[in-house]
Amino acid sequence: MTVKIRNEIVKTDFLIVGGGIAGLQAAIAAGEKGIDVVVAEKADTRRSGCGANGNDHFACYIPECHGDDFDLVLRQVNMTMDGGPWQDPSMMKLWLSRSYEVVQKWESIGINMRPTGKWNFEGHSVPGNQRYHLKFDGKNQKSALTQAAIANGARIMNKTVVNEILTGDDGRVVGAIAVDISQDAPEMVIIQTKSILIAAGAASRLYPGITPAYMFNDAGCPANTGAGQAMAYRAGARLANLEMAGGHAGPRYFARGGKGTWIGLTSDIHGKCITPYQDKPSRQNGDIASDIWPGSYRDRMRDGTGPSYMNCTETTDEDLDYMLHEAMVSEGIDSLTDQLDQRNISLRDSMIEFGSYNIGLSTQGIDIDIHAMSSIPGLYAAGNVVGNVKGNVSGAAIIGMVAGEHAAEYVKTVDEVSVEAHPLVAEKQALYTRLMEGGKGAHWKEAASTLQNIMNDYAGLYVRSESLLTAGLTYLRQLKAEALDSLGAENAHELMRTLEILDLIDIGEPLFLMALNRRETRASHKRSDYTYTNMLLNDKFQTIEKHGDEVVLDYRARW
Numbered sequence: 001m002t003v004k005i006r007n008e009i010v011k012t013d014f015l016i017v018g019g020g021i022a023g024l025q026a027a028i029a030a031g032e033k034g035i036d037v038v039v040a041e042k043a044d045t046r047r048s049g050c051g052a053n054g055n056d057h058f059a060c061y062i063p064e065c066h067g068d069d070f071d072l073v074l075r076q077v078n079m080t081m082d083g084g085p086w087q088d089p090s091m092m093k094l095w096l097s098r099s100y101e102v103v104q105k106w107e108s109i110g111i112n113m114r115p116t117g118k119w120n121f122e123g124h125s126v127p128g129n130q131r132y133h134l135k136f137d138g139k140n141q142k143s144a145l146t147q148a149a150i151a152n153g154a155r156i157m158n159k160t161v162v163n164e165i166l167t168g169d170d171g172r173v174v175g176a177i178a179v180d181i182s183q184d185a186p187e188m189v190i191i192q193t194k195s196i197l198i199a200a201g202a203a204s205r206l207y208p209g210i211t212p213a214y215m216f217n218d219a220g221c222p223a224n225t226g227a228g229q230a231m232a233y234r235a236g237a238r239l240a241n242l243e244m245a246g247g248h249a250g251p252r253y254f255a256r257g258g259k260g261t262w263i264g265l266t267s268d269i270h271g272k273c274i275t276p277y278q279d280k281p282s283r284q285n286g287d288i289a290s291d292i293w294p295g296s297y298r299d300r301m302r303d304g305t306g307p308s309y310m311n312c313t314e315t316t317d318e319d320l321d322y323m324l325h326e327a328m329v330s331e332g333i334d335s336l337t338d339q340l341d342q343r344n345i346s347l348r349d350s351m352i353e354f355g356s357y358n359i360g361l362s363t364q365g366i367d368i369d370i371h372a373m374s375s376i377p378g379l380y381a382a383g384n385v386v387g388n389v390k391g392n393v394s395g396a397a398i399i400g401m402v403a404g405e406h407a408a409e410y411v412k413t414v415d416e417v418s419v420e421a422h423p424l425v426a427e428k429q430a431l432y433t434r435l436m437e438g439g440k441g442a443h444w445k446e447a448a449s450t451l452q453n454i455m456n457d458y459a460g461l462y463v464r465s466e467s468l469l470t471a472g473l474t475y476l477r478q479l480k481a482e483a484l485d486s487l488g489a490e491n492a493h494e495l496m497r498t499l500e501i502l503d504l505i506d507i508g509e510p511l512f513l514m515a516l517n518r519r520e521t522r523a524s525h526k527r528s529d530y531t532y533t534n535m536l537l538n539d540k541f542q543t544i545e546k547h548g549d550e551v552v553l554d555y556r557a558r559w
Contacts, residue, residue: 003432005188006180009420012038012155013411014404015176015193017162017228020049020221021393022383022400023199024145025102029404031152035411037404038191040160040178042223042496045146049201050220050257050384051393053332054139057123057260058106058113059132059394060099065119066130070097076129081260081291082391085523086241086363088541088558091389094370095398102397103134109148112137115330123260123286127278131285133260137330138393158182160189161496163227163503164424165196165235165379168417173378175419177428179495186436186492188429192419194411195378197403199396200228202384203361206504206511207245207460208452210253210357215448219248219255219358220384223500228385229365230503233510238375238545240367240387242507243514243525245359245461249294251310252355254339258331259290259354263323264312266290267351271311274300281315283322290354295461295524298356302462309351320347359461361507363390367543372403375545378414380407388541431484435498438488444497447483451501454479455508459515465528466516473512480505510544510551517553518542 014030016023019041027037041048059082061073070093077083077096107113113136114120121131150156159182166175173196178189201224209215216222233239250259264281265273266289273279274296275289287310289296300306312320324347328334340347366374366381367388373380380403383396391398419425458472483502489495520534521527540555 001185001433001436003186003188003429003436005190005425005429010038010189010191011416012036012191012193014038014195014197014407015040015191016197016199017176018049018199018201018383019045019146019156020199020201020383020396021051021141021145022396023197024149025397025400026197026199026382026404026407027149027154028145028152029401030408031149031154033405033408035408037154038193039149039154039156040162040191041156041158042161044158045156046143048142048221048223050224051138051141052221054141054330055332055393056135056138056258056327056330057133057393058103058136059124059391060103060134061096061132062100062103062119065121066132073130073132076126077132079126079129079292080124080132080288082124082395084390086244087389090370090559094402095389095391095395098398098401099394102394102401106141110144111141122284124288124291125285126288127282127285139330139332161499163231163499164428165231166419166422166424167235167376171377172414173376174417175422177424179432179492179499181492181496184491186432186495188432190419190425192416194414194416195380195407197380197382197400197407198228198232198366198385199381199383199400200224200385203229203504203507204358205448205452206361206508207359207455210255210355212449212452217255219250219257220362224384225500225504226361226507227500227503228381229361230506232366232374232379232381233546234506235376235379236545236547237379238367238543239365239510240541240543241364242361242387242511242544243518243542244364244523245361245511246524247294247298247356247461248358249290249297249354249356251336252353254336255357256333256336258328258333260286261323261327261331261333262287262310262312263315263319264310266296266354267309267311268305269307269309271313271351274308281312281319283319295356297354298461307353310354311351312347313349313351315347363387367541371406372399373406378410432495435487435489435495438486439490441488442486444487444489444494444501447479447487447501450479451476451505451508459512461524461526463526463528464515469512469516473509473516476505476508476512513551513553514542514544
């Protein structure tokens with residue numbers, strides 16, 4: 001079947017790709033400034049992205065709670081899950097300095113930021129430091145943000161997969177190509193716009209999950225499959241830090257987020273804490289081990305000292321009840337408590353084995369400036385798709401707000417450009433039609449499992465080398481050619497899944513190239529042929545961008 005193009009071109013000032021935390025916050029900010037906004041979301045903005053089910057920690061700086069020594073705040077936050085070396089210091093300052101604005105905004109739209117009646121900071125904290133993770137009740141955050149975006153004039157297009165960014169002759173953003181998957185037969189949608197925010201989330205499913213046969217058992221959002229990074233790369237945007245893929249920690253084989261929600265200690269099989277940070281469970285500090293050493297679960301299994309456990313046997317009854325029946329509900333992981341109840345497992349008597357899993361790209365991706373703009377004029381990025389700033393839920397919201405504000409000013413400086421005759425329109429229509437006409441060709445799951453094996457075996461986190469990476473890159477390129485030639489889809493849903501795999505393959509290639517180019521061992525990038533850490537690369541990010549067939553790799557200083 002020929003995939004038809006919708007007759008009417010969608011026109012807007014500001015297209016937001018992804019209706020997660022970053023996307024909706026950007027829609028609110030841009031709408032408040034009076035520009036026309038469209039949010040295109042693959043699923044439904046009321047329940048999508050990594051914040052679909054809720055959150056219970058919001059990293060922020062509130063002067064009345066933390067004092068006026070902002071440099072101290074920066075140093076201490078840098079020790080937690082929201083800090084670390086893989087972000088630009090200026091970007092970290094930006095999101096932290098504006099975090100209180102978003103806290104107040106969220107409270108005003110009906111998200112309960114003070115469930116205890118006051119500002120309450122718990123978890124993700126180094127003992128002895130101030131605490132910066134506001135404990136809030138985010139179970140309604142997506143519905144509240146959706147309502148606020150609509151109230152500020154945003155048009156939301158659910159079940160709409162944006163697959164390509166369109167640029168004009170002068171290199172700036174002029175539009176996008178999307179696919180409406182709301183019906184059994186897919187429909188192409190052409191969008192004409194002056195600016196775009198990519199907020200499409202992390203790249204899950206790039207590597208095998210903890211249960212490969214069940215690839216949607218994911219601690220994040222399995223629908224976030226690197227589309228934003230892939231689209232940006234194809235359009236010529238600069239990406240950063242892809243080779244530094246990381247993982248998540250949580251209950252082994254039952255992949256869920258919210259590791260900081262647990263009130264216990266990371267312990268060995270005998271119940272002894274494996275880190276020196278604290279010797280008893282602390283509701284105030286949480287278990288910082290899983291933040292600063294998430295790879296410990298993987299490392300200890302590999303060297304034979306594991307397994308590792310979350311030990312709540314010494315947690316007070318009051319804190320245990322709070323964790324299970326309030327905190328996990330706010331975080332949206334109460335399926336864990338359901339499982340414990342169904343299996344008659346008591347945390348008072350049993351430790352829960354933790355593992356490291358869901359290797360992928362989260363806060364490795366598009367390189368942005370202080371206005372959240374990429375290297376392509378008019379193309380912004382926020383959330384887990386970004387490669388040089390973290391902050392998790394708060395970082396996504398704050399950088400999304402910044403993007404919305406700046407885009408509202410940017411669109412006043414550029415003219416609208418017609419995209420009806422853009423050459424990529426015909427090219428993409430031909431691709432979608434070929435995939436749909438393939439029908440009963442190779443299934444997307446075949447390509448998905450092959451891709452994950454290639455990534456794990458040749459660009460995994462245990463060991464990398466020039467020979468492994470070179471072989472893996474060859475296999476990846478062969479997979480792409482085979483996928484384009486043989487994949488088929490029988491309906492809109494399968495077309496979406498197939499496009500996801502093609503995006504994952506497209507983002508796997510620059511990861512291989514960057515891993516080959518980083519001739520040292522650093523963090524999760526372990527080279528057997530370059531076992532030392534090159535001090536000349538300290539405080540530098542590796543970047544990659546593609547212009548036609550030319551790929552440019554470089555290192556830039558953190559700023």
